[in-house]
Amino acid sequence: MASLGSNLESIRRTFAKHGQEHVFDFWDQLDASGQQRLFDQLSQLAPNLPAWIEGRKRAIDGLSKVQNSRLELVPVEVLPEFGGDAEIRDSAREAGEALLAAGRVGLLVVAGGQGTRLGFEGPKGAFPVGPVSDRSLFGLQAQKIRGLSRRLGRSVSWYVMTSPATDFETRALFRAENFFGLDPSDVMFFSQAQVPCCDFEGNLILEAPDTLAESPNGHGGSLLALVESGALDDMARRGIDRIFYYQVDNPLIRIADPVLMGLHELQGSEMSCKVVRKRDPDEKVGVVARVDGQIGIVEYTEIQEPEKSQTDEAGQLVFWPGNIAIHAFSTDFVRRVAEEADALLPYHASAKKILQVNSQGQTVAPSEPNGYKLERFVFDALPGAAHVSVLEVRPKEEFAPIKNAKGKDSPASVRGELDRQYRAWLQDADISVPAGIKVIEIDHAHVDSAEEAKALGIDRLEEATSMIRGSTGMRV
Numbered sequence: 001m002a003s004l005g006s007n008l009e010s011i012r013r014t015f016a017k018h019g020q021e022h023v024f025d026f027w028d029q030l031d032a033s034g035q036q037r038l039f040d041q042l043s044q045l046a047p048n049l050p051a052w053i054e055g056r057k058r059a060i061d062g063l064s065k066v067q068n069s070r071l072e073l074v075p076v077e078v079l080p081e082f083g084g085d086a087e088i089r090d091s092a093r094e095a096g097e098a099l100l101a102a103g104r105v106g107l108l109v110v111a112g113g114q115g116t117r118l119g120f121e122g123p124k125g126a127f128p129v130g131p132v133s134d135r136s137l138f139g140l141q142a143q144k145i146r147g148l149s150r151r152l153g154r155s156v157s158w159y160v161m162t163s164p165a166t167d168f169e170t171r172a173l174f175r176a177e178n179f180f181g182l183d184p185s186d187v188m189f190f191s192q193a194q195v196p197c198c199d200f201e202g203n204l205i206l207e208a209p210d211t212l213a214e215s216p217n218g219h220g221g222s223l224l225a226l227v228e229s230g231a232l233d234d235m236a237r238r239g240i241d242r243i244f245y246y247q248v249d250n251p252l253i254r255i256a257d258p259v260l261m262g263l264h265e266l267q268g269s270e271m272s273c274k275v276v277r278k279r280d281p282d283e284k285v286g287v288v289a290r291v292d293g294q295i296g297i298v299e300y301t302e303i304q305e306p307e308k309s310q311t312d313e314a315g316q317l318v319f320w321p322g323n324i325a326i327h328a329f330s331t332d333f334v335r336r337v338a339e340e341a342d343a344l345l346p347y348h349a350s351a352k353k354i355l356q357v358n359s360q361g362q363t364v365a366p367s368e369p370n371g372y373k374l375e376r377f378v379f380d381a382l383p384g385a386a387h388v389s390v391l392e393v394r395p396k397e398e399f400a401p402i403k404n405a406k407g408k409d410s411p412a413s414v415r416g417e418l419d420r421q422y423r424a425w426l427q428d429a430d431i432s433v434p435a436g437i438k439v440i441e442i443d444h445a446h447v448d449s450a451e452e453a454k455a456l457g458i459d460r461l462e463e464a465t466s467m468i469r470g471s472t473g474m475r476v
């Protein structure tokens with residue numbers, strides 16, 4: 001806690017110099033603890049205020065910039081059904097399995113987002129996604145990690161990035177669930193930083209008379225937080241030098257996919273991406289491409305015609321590789337990006353509804369967006385990588401994120417995708433499902449693929465123990 005006294009005047013001058021003196025509007029009405037709270041927040045921000053001012057200026061200017069970038073295709077390791085080389089995948093899988101067996105891969109889940117579109121009270125990772133048991137997204141991922149550890153015969157370290165908005169509840173959930181059967185010493189929590197929001201003129205916002213409005217600094221903040229929290233040092237101590245990165249909201253995630261990790265390794269990459277085939281020009285996924293000569297992502301809001309809808313002779317989109325936010329990183333690269341974060345990971349502005357005080361000092365929830373949240377994006381690190389591997393995967397097998405409360409990418413659609421995957425595994429394994437069973441759920445700690453279902457050596461769902469459960473009730 002910084003002490004007020006003469007520091008107060010210097011802080012006031014700093015904010016006034018940058019046209020932000022309004023943050024003191026309610027100072028005289030605050031009690032001592034309120035003054036201390038605001039002072040602490042402002043004195044932390046003060047040394048970074050010029051960088052924040054510059055960062056938010058670039059972010060806001062970026063909104064009106066017309067992207068006229070030259071796009072070129074990047075090499076992609078495509079699926080065998082589209083002409084890819086199955087042998088390359090096999091060698092990649094072997095190399096990835098060797099990395100995993102040697103304990104060189106750490107898992108990073110980014111779980112600091114506010115999940116505003118879903119509108120769920122609590123961290124998104126706590127969302128009940130199990131079609132039968134209501135197990136949470138974290139719980140389902142923990143089962144997958146237990147399955148992975150079982151196959152490898154060793155533990156795998158899981159780094160869980162939270163934010164001040166999700167940290168407390170995330171840790172409490174893990175404790176309440178006994179770490180979902182994982183060894184607590186293999187689960188590390190660390191929090192990303194917050195960044196102040198700004199109004200449409202670029203000014204700081206008071207959300208309460210003694211508090212600036214802030215929000216988590218985006219999934220790109222994970223690369224800084226890994227360094228600042230000491231998580232990267234922890235990885236080094238454990239002999240981890242490769243990171244499997246994924247988002248908390250995708251229950252189909254193939255955790256630590258050896259094919260991605262191995263391709264990254266064999267090709268000497270610093271950062272790698274999984275992509276899916278975009279079929280419709282309006283699909284809301286960013287495209288991995290060479291942008292003005294450098295590999296990067298063109299966001300769906302930025303890709304312009306003619307490239308957006310350009311097709312080849314077969315009628316397929318030319319710029320088809322859609323980014324699904326599953327990456328591999330080398331830890332040296334993460335350290336380098338974090339050191340140059342302001343250059344490599346610029347802020348992006350998005351208009352949001354942000355709590356704000358009115359002239360009487362009362363906090364008001366606006367009905368329309370009233371300012372910008374600022375976020376760093378993890379994929380902005382791509383152009384800084386000496387080499388990038390891009391691997392095509394099948395969305396039905398690996399990608400079904402929960403984003404919205406209803407419709408596309410909603411809990412109902414994602415539970416449907418999980419049920420569909422489970423039924424496909426059982427069908428491949430010749431395990432029959434009684435007609436009355438409406439939904440199925442499989443415990444990934446025991447069965448994590450069609451092959452593992454087959455290895456159970458059973459013919460009927462009823463023979464499976466609690467590893468595979470069916471329910472006659474239909475979830476909504």
Ligand code: UTP
Nearest residue numbers: 110111112113114115116117216218219247248
């Ligand atoms: P999204 O950008 O989809 O955000 O995050 P969200 O918080 O889940 O949902 P909305 O946009 O508010 O509706 C994709 C992934 O990145 C993480 C999220 O937790 C999710 O796993 N993320 C996002 C962070 O960890 N920190 C952030 O600051 C933003």
